[in-house]
Amino acid sequence: MSSLAPQRREPGELFGPRFTLFADMLAVGLAATVVSLPLITAPTAFAAACAVLRRSIREDRPVTMGEYVGELRAHGPRRVLLAGVTVFAAVTLVVLDLALAGAGLPGARPMSWALIAVAVAGLVVALRAAADPEVAHGWIPALNRAVTRAVADPVGCALIATAVGLCVAFLWMLPLLALLLPGPLAFAVTAVELRRIEPAYDADAAVGSGG
Numbered sequence: 001m002s003s004l005a006p007q008r009r010e011p012g013e014l015f016g017p018r019f020t021l022f023a024d025m026l027a028v029g030l031a032a033t034v035v036s037l038p039l040i041t042a043p044t045a046f047a048a049a050c051a052v053l054r055r056s057i058r059e060d061r062p063v064t065m066g067e068y069v070g071e072l073r074a075h076g077p078r079r080v081l082l083a084g085v086t087v088f089a090a091v092t093l094v095v096l097d098l099a100l101a102g103a104g105l106p107g108a109r110p111m112s113w114a115l116i117a118v119a120v121a122g123l124v125v126a127l128r129a130a131a132d133p134e135v136a137h138g139w140i141p142a143l144n145r146a147v148t149r150a151v152a153d154p155v156g157c158a159l160i161a162t163a164v165g166l167c168v169a170f171l172w173m174l175p176l177l178a179l180l181l182p183g184p185l186a187f188a189v190t191a192v193e194l195r196r197i198e199p200a201y202d203a204d205a206a207v208g209s210g211g
Helices: 017-035 042-059 065-101 108-130 139-152 154-173 175-179 182-194 198-210
Strands: none
Touching (some): 017 042, 042 182, 065 108, 108 139, 108 182, 139 154
8 A cells, every 4th residue: 555655755845745644634624624614514524524534544645625525515415414413412412411410419420420421432433433434325324333343442442532632632722723623633533443444455455466
């Protein structure tokens, strides 16, 4: 695979290919933020960011905004609306439950921690679903596959949860980073997903080239 080959700079090139990927990640993050402004489009915007970054990593080539727009269109208005409404409803439910748990009811503290744990688990699964290569064809099958991957790969879930925590910390330290953070988060989730399939991919490529 070309992305695993030694990275070299062309004559006169100031920055290597890895810096190009870093710049693409930030640009995709900014594009995802802009597309997410209506809020209901946020899940699709993030899924499109994961898709173009996945292609950039595997094919070792720069990202184009045309590709990003194409990924957005691939979802279709109905799936965009369904995903946005579902996420908005889930977030609202969690916030209301936390508010009720903090209203001085008996067992409020354990209930609050349980709700937070469920919310984090749901967020990790949703992020893994957004990074699914076939998510544009349907969120429900992508969520089912994400649950399977989450159960089989708890380390990956921990890595994604850590990435989310880091994004929250960066946002707390410098709120202006909110414009760019979707890019690094999409890159982190995509990298976690790719790390499970790249070894098999490389082995198959090596067998093919040897034969």
